[in-house]
Amino acid sequence: MKAAFALAAIAALGVGSASAQEWKPTKPVEFVGAAGPGGGTDIFARNVQAIIQKYNLVDQPILVSNKGGGSGAEAFVYVKAAAGDPHKLVFGTSNLYTLPMVAKVAFKHTDFVPVAAMVFDEFILWNKGDSPYDDYKSYTAAAKAANGTFKMAGALSKDTDQTLTRYIEKDTGAKFIYIPYKSGGEASVQLSGGHAHSHVNNPSESVGHWKAGQVKPLCVFSKERMPQGPKVTETKGWSDIPTCKEQGSGIEEYKMPRTVALPPGSPPAAAEFWANVLKKVSETPEWKDYLEKTSQTGRFMAGAELKAFIDEDEKRTRKVYEEEGWLVN
Amino acid sequence: MTERALVSRTTMEVVTALATAAIGAAVMWGSIEHDIGWGDSGPAAGYFPFRIGVLIVLGSFVNLAVALWRRGTQDVFLTAEQAKRVLAFGLPILAFVVLSLFLGLYVGAILYLSAVMVFQGGYRLLPSLTLGVAVAVAMRLIFPMWFKVPLLTGPLEAWLGLY
Amino acid sequence: MENVGSLFHGFAVALTWYHVALMLVGVLLGILVGVLPGLGAPNGVTILMPLTFTMDPVSAIILLTSMYWGALFGGSTTSILFNIPGEPSSVATTFDGHPMAKQGLAVEALSFAFLSAGFGALVGVAVITVLSGWVTEFALKFSSPEYFAVYFLAFASFVGLAGGNPVKTVVSILLGFAFATVGMDTVSGSLRLTFGFDELLRGISFLIVVIGLFGIGELLLTMEEGLKFEGVKAKVNLSGVLRTLTRLPRYWIALIRGSLVGVWMGITPGGPTAASFMSYGLAKRFSRRRGNFGKGEPEGVIAPETADHGAGTAAMLPMLALGIPGSATAAVMLGGLMIWGLNPGPMLFLERPDFVWGLIASMYLGNVVAVVLVLATVPLFAAILRIPFAIIGPLIVVVCFIGAWTVGASKPDLWLALIFGLVGYVFKKLDYPVAPLVLALVIGDKAEDAFRQSMLMSQGSLTIFFSNPLVGTITVLAILLLAWPLFSMLFGRVRAGRAEKMRLAE
Incomplete structure (x- = not known):
């Protein structure tokens, strides 16, 4: 506990200097995984949590919970209901914006405040x-x-x-x-x-x-x-493994982002705080290790870049879904 | 079955059959928003739920008919004496659920446990309260502290700064 | 017999003081999470997981699996004592286990349960040892049609024997199926029967249904009859446990049948829950004492427990060899394997024989440790029934609602548990059987998925269920079992007469 405290002091310095506008978690934080235990999303959330705790990047305890019901819709609905409380983060994939297109769920991807995309899983x-x-x-x-x-x-x-x-x-x-x-x-x-x-x-x-x-x-x-x-x-x-493009496929690229988002109405300072923390996570050797073991591609995106990516991917996917007649919303 | 019936068996059979029929109807209604047919690639999303709903409604009507046909028999569902015992146990449960929803499971459990011990067990207030608090402490240790499973909390915990 | 050699090597790995100590810790923790309905093996795994990162993989998996065995045993405890199944797989244990406890035979019921569970587990692990290579190949033969046939078989062997009002039984089963369809539909990717309620997104949870139907419903019934628990009169001591041990061999048929069903359902994707129901169903159908089932018959405890644990152990092999988790706990363990740098899959046996055989050896040891430990706790748990009802009754209620809350941290779930409690009470009084409802709820959506996947494969042709010898055999067997009540009606009179004579003779 004492060693952890010392580390916390050092980490707090780093975080403090990074963000001008101060926001800090004031109570325990919940990472909500939009999938059942043991799956890719769960392992993603648990790795982030483990690294944050190891380096003490956040001085509040972090719990990981799994809400995989309705292909993850349960998690998004739960976090949406916590509007304005940046102590709940939802960990998902592109289902953040694809799920509301195909299932009658009570949320849209624009409800959430996107924080970061940290990894891309290959297909x-x-x-x-x-x-x-x-x-x-x-x-x-x-x-x-x-x-x-x-x-x-x-x-x-x-x-x-x-x-x-x-x-x-x-x-x-x-x-x-x-x-x-x-x-x-x-x-x-x-x-x-x-x-x-x-x-x-x-x-x-x-x-x-x-x-x-x-x-x-x-x-x-x-x-x-x-x-x-x-x-x-x-x-x-x-x-x-050759790329499909090398082999003459017309499909340039297809990847699935692993995303982190905050509830609706979270202050921008909080989004910035979490983006900073996650950025630090993505720079640790443990993170490299996780990427290598799961053969994923690390690519950190936040802020405007992330927003642009989501908008573009959403539009592209929407077009396919429309042609297939899958759209319900 | 010589005791006076508070609720007759026929009444309860009818109520239950109507309730299951209502569920069946809801299932039918809920599934027609999907395709209920058998397409080229087998049954669609609504195929099974719709038929299950239909069968529940049919089965419920059979049960209803049987219950009404046998209504002459004087079978008892619940006597006044039984009702008193069930309510004496069931109403506190209801109170516990309502209390917990507003005050959290810890406070709900303390109040419910000690109240039942005092009013039904005939124990004195102090030992009852002690046991209630002991249970709440155990809940807190086991669930959020050891196993990281947060329980429902209320205003008291918020005021104390616990989660 | 190369496997036996590997096993001895495995024992050498597993049998150290350090590992035995880990087994003790794991089993005890497992019993704790198994006994509390709100917690289960996944919670135990979750808190142990960080501890295991610094251990070597063999020690880590020994700790985790021991915890898992402990939780399986703990789950039966609440089934028997309070009619609250902590895990889906211990529902069938309540049918005769709780009546025994109410008659003051809690010690016997618990001992029978633990001993037969240990027996089933040992048979399961023995099968794994001998057939490890073959089992994997066999499991790969299973695709959606075979999955469906297995569920159908489990279902067919359980239903049709309720004996009561057939229309009520059918309504009860259908309600179970209807509840199972609520939520996300895997095959079409659309939400069904949620009626716009966000709380229904994840479907109707099994735990909430059984907490209501079994736990709270049973408490209300007990109160109405004006009874307290009769366990007060029971003698609670270790010699009761030993007496039960000497009586166990009498039930050898049930033990063997249960183990076979368990191993079969563990290797095929049926799983422990379906195994326990199927074993109970078969025992009730073919036992000499079938008339006594549901009223506190030891065989009705032995049959499901043996099968449950046989399946639980046998299922570890496909999990390691194929990388398919059979349960939430197994999923967390698989995640752990990957974090330790092991890839579950067929190569695990070749790449890390020390790990695999150490694990298998620890399954023998862990189960023996678990049986000894839980038997030692029997007097302790049975003594709980001596606590005055004004204390223990409300305590059970509190534990039930904590369990309901932990499922999804959602307030409406508390109401749902209360409603199902009322339903359980009314259904029991009006002779609507609730067990088939629970079975339908547990296997309903899996069976539907498998059926519709099969139909996708065959483009809508039902002949796929007879398309190869494997699926054809299972399907025919299931149809025969489903039709069994008809046969037994034909021969019913002859058999009934003979059974009566037998009872007189005893």
Whole structure:
């Protein structure tokens, strides 16, 4: 406790000088994860909490709670109800702005005060380990020839995985039967068992099955290859996966941001305070470690940059949803 | 069953059947905002809920009919004596819930526990209050302190600066 | 028998004083969270997780799994003593466990529960040891149609035996299914039956329903009958525990049947809850003492407990080998594995044999430690029933509502628990069975998801449920079990006569 106190003093100095307008949490803080325990969002929130506590970046206790009901809608509704109280932060993904489009929920993304996007999770097109296809073009061509009988497994309905599937369909003219499961992990097992032809999981969701050779990555939906790292299988590491663009896909990039937002009506000084804290988190070695272990891309965005990103991504997604007839709001 | 019936079994059967029918109707109503058909790719979102709703309503009507048909039998649902005992236990629970919603679970638990002990158990005020407070302290230690699960708090905790 | 060799290596890893001490700590903490309805194994895992980051992965997983076993055992305690199941999987334990406690047989009920649970767990882990390679391959054969067939089988073996009014049973089941559909629909991604209430977004929580239907409903009934708990008269001492131990072998059929059901449901995605219901259903259907079920029959405690723990243990293997968490706790543990730098998946067995086999060895030891510890607590817990009702009754109420609050920190949940309490009271008095409602609530949405995923795969053709030998066999078995009441009606008279003779002979 005493050591923690000393650290707190040092950290407080740093935070104090960073923000001109003073706002500080005056009571315990709650990080609300918009997903069940154990998922990507939960691990994200818990890592942020652990790092904040380790470096004592905030001198109030922080609790992490999981409100994954309604695909995360529960968390957003809960934080919206805490209007004007910047002691509750909601940790989510792009579902912050995509969920209100497809489900009849009582919030809009503009209700919240966005604080930061800290990481981007990659999407990879996976096939079963022994599938005859090795790249984007040959696989989608086969899917097209199969006349809409290829099955694409994915996590949830009308969420990132299904959206990306639609992008692929538009790009190549292939048609997939999209089968929604509760999580990417389940989708990965279905692919390993040969019950689907492909899925577009995030790296961390399928790494175990890749190691065992049950699934194999075809390409990553990113502008550049993923960073160099240790080998995952005997011969390949993440950086050996070609980008889909290299393989002639028309999809430039598809990533999912992990976002943090404050309740409606939170003062700008509070948003600035949290953005500063999260910025510091993103500069620690522990954060680098987390990114590497989960094979995500770190990219810190806050303020106007974040707002512009959300607006643009929201518009783009809205267009696809409109074409698919998914829009309810 | 010679005791005087406060509520007859028939009445209760009818009330229950109507209540389940109402739930069934609500389920039907709630599911027609989705597609209730069986499309190319199997049942749509409203398919099962709608049919479940229909069956609940049908089942409830059967139960209703049976209850009315048998109304001649003088079965008792609740005698006055039983009602008194159930209310003596149930009303304090209701009071506890209402109190807790306004004052938080800690204060609610202290008041409820000590009141029941005093008025129904015949204990004296001091030991009852002590036990109530002891339980509240235990709640506080176990839930928010050890397991980081905050409980519902009220104005007293806010005033004391606890969370 | 390469596995046996690996297991001995695992024992060498797991059997150190440090690890046994961790098991003791874990089990005790687990019992604490298991006994309190508001807390469960996930809470225990959450507070232990930060402690484990400095440990090596084997020690960490031993601590966490021991906590998990403790919580499973603790959950049965409240089921038996107060009719409040702390976890979905201990609902079926209330059916006969609580009647036994009310008759003053709390010590016997608890001992039977713990001993048979320990037996089931050991069978489960033995199966894992012998069949580890095969189990993973078998689990990979399961896709949505097979999932649906497994749920259907569990359901078919439980319902149809309530014996009471069939229309009321059907209404009760349908209410359970209706409650299960509330909230987000995985397959279509839309919100169903929330009627614009934000509180219904996450669906109707199982815990709130059972706290109301079982816990509060039962208290109201007890009060109405003017009874206090009769546990007061019961003798509470350790020799009761030992007496029960000597009586256990008599129930060998129930033990073996329960273990088989448990292991089957643990390896397939059925899970512990469905396993316990299915085992109870089968026991009630095929036992000689079936007439006594629901009135305090030891076999009605043994059957679900054996299956629950058999499934809980057997399910650890698919979790490690496939990376699929079977429960919220398992999900948190999986998250932990990743933080320790381990990737759950098929390669874990090859890359980290010390970890996997150390874990499996610790499952043998942890369960033995857990059984010994919980048996030692039996007199303590049974003595709770001696506390005057004016104190213990309200205490149970407080604990129930704390439990209701912890589910979602939402005020309407307290009302919901109260309403379900009233419903439980009325339903019980009017002979609406509540157990099928709970089963329907627990497996309803999973079964619907699996069914609709299958229909997506087959483009709307029901033949997919007969499309391969595996799914075909399970489906046919389920249909046969569902039709069983018809068969037994035909032969009912003959059997009833024979059973009567047997009872006289005993």
